[in-house]
Amino acid sequence: MTLRSRVRTLVDGAYERVLRREIGDGPDHVAIIQDGNRRYARSRGDDADDGYHAGADTTERVLDWCGDLGVEELTLYAFSTENFERPADQQETLFDLLESKLREFADADRVHEQGVCIRALGDVDRLPERVREAVDYAEERTADYDDFTLNIALAYGGRHELLGAVRAVARDVADGALAVDDVGVAEVESRLYRRPVRDVDLIIRTGGDERTSNFLPWHANGNEAAAYFCSPYWPEFSKVDFLRSIRTYEAREESWRRTRAKRAAALVRALAADLDEARAVASRLRERLPGEANAADLDEALEAGGTGTGETAD
Structure with a gap:
């Protein structure tokens, strides 16, 4: 084996060890x-x-x-x-x-x-x-x-x-x-x-x-x-x-994991923004609708929206 070949073998071996430590x-x-x-x-x-x-x-x-x-x-x-x-x-x-x-x-x-x-x-x-x-x-x-x-x-x-x-x-x-x-x-x-x-x-x-x-x-x-x-x-x-x-x-x-995490975070932010808007609308409606029963219905609807199920939380 020539000197060049021996050096190449040593370098490749060292690089293999570096790569092996980098991967899971x-x-x-x-x-x-x-x-x-x-x-x-x-x-x-x-x-x-x-x-x-x-x-x-x-x-x-x-x-x-x-x-x-x-x-x-x-x-x-x-x-x-x-x-x-x-x-x-x-x-x-x-x-x-x-x-x-x-x-x-x-x-x-x-x-x-x-x-x-x-x-x-x-x-x-x-x-x-x-x-x-x-x-x-x-x-x-x-x-x-x-x-x-x-x-x-x-x-x-x-x-x-x-x-x-x-x-x-x-x-x-x-x-x-x-x-x-x-x-x-x-x-x-x-x-x-x-x-x-x-x-x-x-x-x-x-x-x-x-x-x-x-x-x-x-x-x-x-x-x-x-x-x-x-x-x-x-x-x-x-x-x-x-x-x-x-x-x-x-x-x-x-x-891919980072992309999925970013998408999930964006979805949560979008849902949160929609929920904030719904709460603001409900607040305005509560001021205009008479009676405790109507206010309770609005609160129930917001609570259901917050659970993401379409139903009131237990």
């Missing part, structure tokens, strides 16, 4: 778009296969980082529906890697020691038989675990997923199995792909592009998940980058 509990569910494997390989003069294998190594490290930080669910965008448009040789390379890694993860000691449940999300039936068999093997080997969930998005497309759910709802309504008035969030969710356990809190994309690429629109965009975009290619993604993404998530959550 972090998100429960992180989703990652692993972009830049081929560009990483080209930048080093390597074949695309080398980039994919380097990216797989990063995936293993991220699993360890999630365990260290208490993340309970991780979803990786491993193969999108758009990937079917790639040249056949590139697809075969990805299929080979997916098959080998699924089986490797399913047999890994740390997966069983850490109670990792592996699940595939997507139109898995479109994949080659050998990949489908690897999916079944990984899911069966880890089905009884619930300490950590690893979702592998395969043949996945968010728009296609939502379209399939809508069509399924429409068929059930047409068949009379479901009433239109009963269509709600639960009805749609039950017709999505084998879905994540929980909504996405943080979505990360590597490789420099700032877009979510049709990834988990229901569970991420629908939950207003925080998004973190970074320039390193996926094989270069480091723990410092991961900790920065967690810090971004927590800063956003804190911003």
Whole structure:
């Protein structure tokens, strides 16, 4: 290792410790778009296969980082529906890697020691038989675990997923199995792909592009998940980058809490102003309306308004 490399390692280690002290509990569910494997390989003069294998190594490290930080669910965008448009040789390379890694993860000691449940999300039936068999093997080997969930998005497309759910709802309504008035969030969710356990809190994309690429629109965009975009290619993604993404998530959550608190305070002030105005009007009316009974009615109405229930307080 060169002097420069040693210095860089020391600096990164110190920065990791600083970042770790800055963040708290972090998100429960992180989703990652692993972009830049081929560009990483080209930048080093390597074949695309080398980039994919380097990216797989990063995936293993991220699993360890999630365990260290208490993340309970991780979803990786491993193969999108758009990937079917790639040249056949590139697809075969990805299929080979997916098959080998699924089986490797399913047999890994740390997966069983850490109670990792592996699940595939997507139109898995479109994949080659050998990949489908690897999916079944990984899911069966880890089905009884619930300490950590690893979702592998395969043949996945968010728009296609939502379209399939809508069509399924429409068929059930047409068949009379479901009433239109009963269509709600639960009805749609039950017709999505084998879905994540929980909504996405943080979505990360590597490789420099700032877009979510049709990834988990229901569970991420629908939950207003925080998004973190970074320039390193996926094989270069480091723990410092991961900790920065967690810090971004927590800063956003804190911003949301402040915004909600400000809105609540503004609402209270608005209600208080309206109540003051009502009291002033009642005071003027009390002077103009004869009799104790009318004054009592006004006082009762003001008291009910102060409780915010529309009824007198007990």
